[in-house]
Each structure stands twice: as C-alpha cells, then as structure tokens.
Amino acid sequence: MPASIRVPQQERSRATKARLLEATVECLVEHGWAGTTTTVVAARAGVSRGAQLHHYPTKAALVTAAVTHLTERRAEELRTEAEALPPGPQRLDRVIDLLATSFTGPLFVAALELWVAARTDRELREALLPLEARVGREMHRLTVALLDVDERRPGVREAVQATLDLLRGLGVANLLNDDSTRRAALLTTWKRQLSTLLAP
Numbered sequence: 001m002p003a004s005i006r007v008p009q010q011e012r013s014r015a016t017k018a019r020l021l022e023a024t025v026e027c028l029v030e031h032g033w034a035g036t037t038t039t040v041v042a043a044r045a046g047v048s049r050g051a052q053l054h055h056y057p058t059k060a061a062l063v064t065a066a067v068t069h070l071t072e073r074r075a076e077e078l079r080t081e082a083e084a085l086p087p088g089p090q091r092l093d094r095v096i097d098l099l100a101t102s103f104t105g106p107l108f109v110a111a112l113e114l115w116v117a118a119r120t121d122r123e124l125r126e127a128l129l130p131l132e133a134r135v136g137r138e139m140h141r142l143t144v145a146l147l148d149v150d151e152r153r154p155g156v157r158e159a160v161q162a163t164l165d166l167l168r169g170l171g172v173a174n175l176l177n178d179d180s181t182r183r184a185a186l187l188t189t190w191k192r193q194l195s196t197l198l199a200p
Contacts, residue, residue, distance in 0.1 A: 017055050017065075019045040024066035028110035033117035038062060060127040063114060070107045071135050075142055078102065082146045092198070093191050095146045096163065100187060103171030112172065139164060149198050159197040166190060 023045035027036040038059050042052040056062035078098055085094050102108065115132075118125040143160050144151050151157050170183045 013055070016045075016047050016051055018069075019047060020052055020055060020062065021066040021069045024062055025070055025106060025110045028063065028066075028113045029106045033063075033113045036063065036113075058123070060121075060124045063110075063124070064127045064131050067107070067111055067114060067135075068131055070110075071138075074102060074105075074107055075138060078142060078146065089195075092147060092195055095143075096167075096187060096191055096194070098146070099143060099163070100167050100170070100183070103167040104174055108171050109175070112175070147198065153200075155197060159194060163190070163194060 020041060023041050024036065027041050027044060031040070036059075038052055038056070039049060041062065042049050045052070052062070056065060081098055082095060085091050114124065114128055118128045140160060143164060144156075147160070149156050149160070151160070166186070170179070170186065173179045174183060
C-alpha cells in the first residue's frame with residue numbers, strides 16, 4: 001500500500017479503541033456485567049483478543065474507559081443540544097427534559113450495571129469510585145451551566161443536586177417497566193418548584 005494512503009498507526013489505534021468502547025457499553029446494556037466478557041466485547045467490536053488486551057488489559061479497565069468515553073461524549077451532546085434552546089421561561093423545562101433523557105438511555109443502564117457489580121467486586125469498585133466522583137462533579141457543573149444559575153446563591157447548589165438525584169432515581173424506577181407517565185407528572189411538579197428555587 002502506498003505511504004500516501006496508508007492509515008497512520010495512531011489513527012488505527014484510536015479507531016480500534018473507539019470500537020471497543022462502543023461495543024463494551026452495548027454488551028453491558030444487553031448482557032449485564034456478568035455477560036460482558038472481554039472476549040465477547042472483542043468479537044462484537046471486530047478486533048482481535050490481542051488488540052483488546054493491548055489497549056485494555058483487564059475487564060475493569062475496559063468498562064471504566066467505556067463509561068468515561070461515552071459520558072464525555074454525552075456531556076458534549078448535551079451542551080450542543082442546550083445551545084439550540086431559546087432563552088426565556090421555557091428553557092428550564094427543556095433543560096430538565098434533556099437531562100432526564102440522560103438518565104434513561106443506554107449509558108445510564110450501563111453505568112447502573114457497573115454500580116451494582118462494584119458492590120461486590122473490589123477491583124471494579126476501586127476503578128469506578130474515582131470515575132464516579134469525577135462524573136458526578138462534571139454533571140453538576142454541566143447542569144449549573146445549562147440552567148445558567150449562580151451556585152454562590154444560597155440554595156442553588158442544593159437545588160441542582162436535588163434535581164440530579166431525582167432524575168437518577170426516576171431513571172432507576174424506569175428500568176423494569178415503563179414509568180414515563182409517573183415520571184412526566186413528577187418532573188412537571190419539580191420544574192415548577194425548581195423554577196421558584198432558582199429565581200433570582
């Protein structure tokens with residue numbers, strides 16, 4: 001193959017890692033923690049077992065990298081979607097709706113699989129705790145930015161955190177059956193209360 005059309009090694013490596021990370025989350029959603037083996041992930045990603053081990057030598061390293069990668073990507077998507085929202089009184093409602101989708105999608109389901117597994121898997125827990133702390137901080141900062149509120153004002157930080165805790169809980173409640181009707185009613189009530197709490 002001529003050098004001019006040869007794919008650089010670094011680019012191939014990046015593409016391989018991206019396929020592995022996407023396949024990992026898909027496997028977590030479809031098969032759970034126990035069914036997500038590195039062999040299954042490598043096969044789904046279409047890469048050799050050796051390539052998978054080269055990039056991610058353990059299952060814990062692979063799954064935490066996958067959640068990190070997709071969390072960052074989802075945060076960027078949320079920022080882009082929020083930029084398109086018009087200013088005004090409806091913005092808060094739309095921001096909460098955007099955030100709520102983050103707590104019902106595949107990434108949230110994959111993260112829940114890891115949280116439950118980490119309770120009894122020490123290696124996974126040790127890998128997951130710093131990631132979860134960072135993701136939690138980033139999600140809080142992102143929510144403050146999307147809502148365009150000043151966290152230094154009394155009660156704002158707590159209102160933002162209560163919103164995230166509520167959305168997370170509603171996401172868990174939605175796992176076993178469609179809880180969308182109850183979730184919509186609760187979110188409508190919370191949006192009114194949040195609007196009052198965040199009012200300047």
